[in-house]
Amino acid sequence: MNLAMLVAGQTGTPEAVMFWILGPLSVIAALSMLLVKKAVHSALLMAWVMITLAFFYIAQDAPFLGIVQVVVYTGAVMMLFLFILMLVGVDASDSLVETIKGLRVVAILAAVGIGGLLVSLLGRATLGRSSAGLEEANIGGNVPAIAALLFSRYVWAFEVVSALLITAALGAMVLAHHQRVTPRATQKQLAVMRFRGKTLSDAAGLPAPGVFARHNAVDVPALLPDGSPATNSITKTLRDRGSVVDPRPYQLSEIKNSDSTEGEER
Amino acid sequence: MIGYLIGLPLLGATLLLLGGRRTDKWGHLLATALSASSFALGAKLFFEMLARPTEERAISQKLFTWIHVGGFQVDAGLLLDQLSICFVLLITGVGTLIHIYSISYMSHDHDRRRFFAYLNLFIAAMLLLVLGDSYLNLYVGWEGVGLASYLLIGFWNQKPTYATAAKKAFVMNRIGDMGLSFAIMISFATLGAVSFKDVAERAPAASNAALTAMGIMLLVAATGKSAQFPLQAWLGDAMAGPTPVSALIHAATMVTAGVYLITRSNFIFDLAPDAQLAVAVVGAITLLFGALVGTAKDDIKKALAASTMSQIGYMILGAGLGPVGYAFAIMHLLTHGFFKAGMFLGAGSVMHGMNDEVNMRKYGALRAAMPITAITFGLGYLAIIGIPPFAGFYSKDKLIEVALNAGGVKGLLLGGAALIGAGITAFYMTRVVVLTFTGKARWDHEAHPHESPALMWIPMALLAVGSVASGYLFTRGDALVNWLTPVVAHHHTEHHEELYSPLTISVVALSLVAIGVLTAIFKYRGDVSNTAPENVSIFTRIARRDLLQDAVNEAVFMRPGQALTETLVKVDKSAIDGTVRAVGLSALGSAQGLRKLQSGYVRSYAAVILAGVVSLLLVIWVVTQ
């Protein structure tokens, strides 16, 4: 760690203060992201790291990048992560027991190796080199300077990356597309099915979502009026997998109807 | 011009083999015609050669440049000199007669056209052998006759034993061929040349060790091709081929290729006396070996084969006696070509009349039924045992003379062996004649012996004429010796002193022959049983089993070889395959271990990635120190 040398190109004191506060915090957040059990907690800690990085970018005379970091990364990408977590199951958590033998040892050794080597290499690369600072490059503002570079020197990469974005969007659509195996039932067929079903109670259709729900998690079934869990309130996938949570803790407590007499037949 | 000698029969072989069944009707006639035209061309070249003065008699022809690598150049060239013209006339002459014979002998065979194709192929290859002007060109012909021999011995390959006999002949030939390969390699390595002219020029400059090694290697090659000891075991089994094949290849021509090789390499052997002595010893051993085996054979073809082996032993012995012996070895080779081919054709005629029976114990009294065969066979018989004035007398006696005149212990041993061999030859050849043509008829019920058709007995008759006259013609005025001297003995003018006079030698030889003939007549003129007797002496038993040659070959070479291959197979299966499988298993095992890394849990993968990042940072940290 090169703290000793006071040469030109050092950062100013406010930046140093910010660094020494946020830097260790971000490292701790990243470590915790590894160690917490629930995936949602990992996502939130990840968001914290990203915001810290946005601070760093802005401090390093890269305001455009800092804003983009917040808007795109933290805003869009982390939200996307959270949506998927919601789809998959918010309560899903890993046990901390490692199933593959020796993997932890390898991981820790590799971590020590990579970390140490990287730090040492980076130290060697920057030893004695003074930082030039971006005052000159940012003449006229950071955004115009970036734009000038982006659309002159890097325009070809820019075009390729935009093609990549389009392809990624298309790919996601294709992957998530649900291919119907059977032809879609027409409205007439649906009506026929409803009225020719086993019981006429299906004829009126199902209640709106959330009417009987006891919890907003996807794997907690709704409870019907007689207290039994409604099986078709959970997606078939979760049902077949068997990861349906017991709804009984979420039952309403005993209903006390002051008007009714006890023993009166319903 | 010389190239056509080879080209004509080669054309015949190609046409008949590629033409297939379409050429069945006229294939044999074409082949015979081409062989005859080759003979006519050879005769023409011979008369032209006679007309030229001695220095200009040898002519050569270069066909094309075959190998040209750096400083090493070998042309496909042909050399026609006094030595090769003898062979050319023998090969094409006897070959054409046998072609004519085969038209009739193989007339009932469905594959006659293929037979003639192979015969033509053989003629072409043998001509290439004797006309090649370098060891490498000779080697091509050498291999070609080996191939033709294999194809012809196994001609009736539907019978497994015949096919096996063909393989046995080829494999043992191959061992000899290795010798020729080594000789060529030694020649190239030490003398830097392989053509006869160059080697003859450079040989005096080479070391004695190299020359002796080359000579021994050439001897190995000759023993393989000419069925000499120790590579003689294949000749008896080679009688599985049709009789014309036995007559042409295994009597007159192919088996004499070894003698040709040694005679052609006279410049090597004359400079390496140890190798030359080895040649003579091998010849002496073989002539006795063949003679002993021939006494116990009841199969007429196998008896004649043993006789061939023995007579070539005489030729090799002659070739191993230096410049004085080469001409007589060639003389015996030429006369042997006549009478042995004639006798084989006669045996074929007898077999033809006796419904392909080969056991002589089932013959007897055939001279009344097959007079022409009996006469021609008889003339050949008289020639082989060396009765004057027939052909064999001149050539064989000259060889015995040269052997004895070599002097000292060597002369006595070699000459003694030759004399004893002559006696035994007389014995077993008389046995063959007596069992086949005289005595009581011991035929099977179905046998109706009859004389062979004209196409068969005319060649036999012509060969019989050769058996009668050729010896005298070659010897009159030292005709053959003087003819061949420029090739084999031009650098030798010394005369060996004659230790024994030719008359003495002839008298001794004829006495031994008489003893042999009389013994055979007395033993076999009485009743002879249809089947071979069981209680015979141990010597007869050994002789019946070819003097245990197959037993020795199996014990010394075959079984250890098989054991070696089995061991190698085991090693291959366990060690090498095991190693490969172990690699696979280790891959599997390590995969099993590494598999545990893939647990399927995303978090453990993430941990691994983290570990990777740590190591990367560590590297950067270290590097930027």
Add this chain to the structure above:
Amino acid sequence: MNPANYLYISALLFTIGAVGVVVRRNAIVVFMCIELMLNASNLAFVTFARINGNLDGQIIAFFTMVVAACEVVVGLAIIVTIFRSRRSASVDVASLLKR
């Protein structure tokens, strides 16, 4: 104070995010830790922009934010899809790569 101190904070946050990816089992929390890592690198970029005196670091941080937003959109859509079929948001459940 040397502006380089921000870099050390960034390194620490990055490390914490990396460990969080490995240790936590809930897919959404894992995702949040990834976001934490991205934010830490953004901080480093902005600090370097200040140290070097030009705005390139800020531009890169801007692009990082855009890309991170896209990534969140698609990633969460995937998590929802998996949740629909697998009915669990734990990363350990999707262990089919084992076999």
